[in-house]
Amino acid sequence: MxxxxxxxxxxxxxxxxxxxxxxxxxxxxxxxxxxxxxxxxxxxxxxxxxxxxxxxxxxxxxxPLFVTLTDKLAAKAYIRAACPELPVPETLWSGRHPEDLPVDLPSGGVVVKPNHGCAMNIFVSEGRPERAEIIRKARRWLDKPYGRRNGEWAYWPINRALFVEERLDLASGSIATDIKVHVCSGIVSHVWAEDKLAERSHLFDGQGMPLPGRDPDYPREDQALPLTSRLLDFVRQAIALAPRIAGDLDHVRVDFLVTDKGLHAGEICIYTAAGYGTWTNPAIADRLARLWRLEDSAYLRxxxxxxxxxxxxxxxxxxxxxxxxxxxxxxxxxxxx
Known part of the structure; x- marks a missing residue:
């Protein structure tokens, strides 16, 4: 280091x-x-x-690229250009005003979210929650910037919008729901696969081999994700795709959503865990620090x-x-x- x-x-x-x-x-x-x-x-x-x-x-x-990648809508276009064969969840509607949400929105399984933050999702299915409740929550989201407390500045210039996205049938219980790949200057540092619904996860190295250690979200050893052949195959696929999306950035986390049919584009994370991420295996953070080349940052270029x-x-x-x-x-x- x-x-x-x-x-x-x-x-x-x-x-x-x-x-x-x-x-x-x-x-x-x-x-x-x-x-x-x-x-x-x-x-x-x-x-x-x-x-x-x-x-x-x-x-x-x-x-400036951080703003594009942090904007959930702009990031979709960026991923399509970088990796055209990777399916991207379809945007069914987007707009600046929650009141303009489609009236028939609650009839199907969709996700409503803003483009300028994290952990802000409304899962709509079979008419619940009601449209009025969705609008109230969406107004609160759009009325305030995200990331001020932790200095995540790339969220602040985003032109805030609301969008409706198709809800994928994720492979919880059989494979995983998410695979997240840390990339430094084109080199994969490690991979984190998780099943959010089953509350399980597993860590992998840059070649897709399982790593010891736990993460803060699922810290117990009995929360380890089962190592199935399909999971290992999907992890290897994510490792192959992630550097193409990451490009020459000094560090970025590329997320994938997992369905039984394959990988779909998730998010691109510039400030993983707001910069406070830790692991019980210290070798993970040490490897990230070794691979993260500040000379490849936009500031030093x-x-x-x-x-x-x-x-x-x-x-x-x-x-x-x-x-x-x-x-x-x-x-x-x-x-x-």
């Missing part, structure tokens, strides 16, 4: 130290919440660990002026030195028998 580089030129060390002070003072609530949630004081200017890298993304890296130019140069130098150290370490490590 990226630690303090003693061999870094003094000018870069001083810049990174100053940047840490400035960013901490500029974002005291985020830094304090981070320390309270994760138990240590982060370095938002020169991140080393996975959660610090997430904090850096929220504070520093304002990649573009030109800067003034003080930002000094900071970007210092951070690039740190990344370059860290990359050289990693390569040296690999060359010194004996090959396995």
């Amino acid at each position: 990226m630690g303090t580089c003693a061999d870094l030129p003094a000018r870069h060390r001083w810049v990174l130290m100053a940047a840490r002070i400035v960013l901490t003072l500029r974002h005291p609530a985020l830094v304090t919440r981070f320390a309270m949630r994760l138990g240590y004081l982060p370095n938002p200017a020169a991140p080393s660990r996975y959660n610090e890298l997430m904090l850096w993304r929220k504070i520093v890296d304002r990649n 573009r030109r800067h002026r003034g003080v930002s130019r000094l900071y970007a140069a210092a951070l690039r130098a740190r990344c370059s030195m860290q990359g050289a150290n990693k390569l040296r370490d690999r060359m010194r490590t004996p090959s396995p028998e």
Whole structure:
């Protein structure tokens, strides 16, 4: 992981130290919440660990593409262009005003959701809930921005809208409901498969092999998802598709919905678990931190002026030195028998 580089030129060390002070003072609530949630004081200017890298993304890296990918409607078009053969759940209606929802909406199995947030879904079936109740809840969603508390800025510029989506018959109880793939600069770090209805999950490495360890949502060992041949096959399919959707982003989580017939496009997650995700197996977060290349971020790819130019140069130098150290370490490590 990226630690303090003693061999870094003094000018870069001083810049990174100053940047840490400035960013901490500029974002005291985020830094304090981070320390309270994760138990240590982060370095938002020169991140080393996975959660610090997430904090850096929220504070520093304002990649315009994040807004597109975070917008649930815009993300559908992005996925279709990147991976045309992957089925995308059909959007049956979209609009800015909940009052314009189709009158006959409650007659079928659909999902109503806004495009600018997470965990906001209304599952409609057989006339329930009633249209008036859906409209009341949708108004509350559209009246407020999402992600302010945790600094998830890519949600804020989205033009808020409501949409109705077909409800897929997910493979709960037989395979899984979701498969979520973490990708760093085109390399799959790990995969998380879950059955939301059965409250079970399993972790896999970048080759689709099962990993030990649990996740915060399903922490008990008896909540492990059964390893069936179909699940393993779908995990491998997701591993093949996810890098095409992720492109050259330094980190992103690509989600898939699972039906008995195959994978469907889910969401693209820029701020996984709002940046506070943890696992009982520390190797997962360590691997994410090793694979996450800040030099591939939009911030370090573009030109800067003034003080930002000094900071970007210092951070690039740190990344370059860290990359050289990693390569040296690999060359010194004996090959396995």
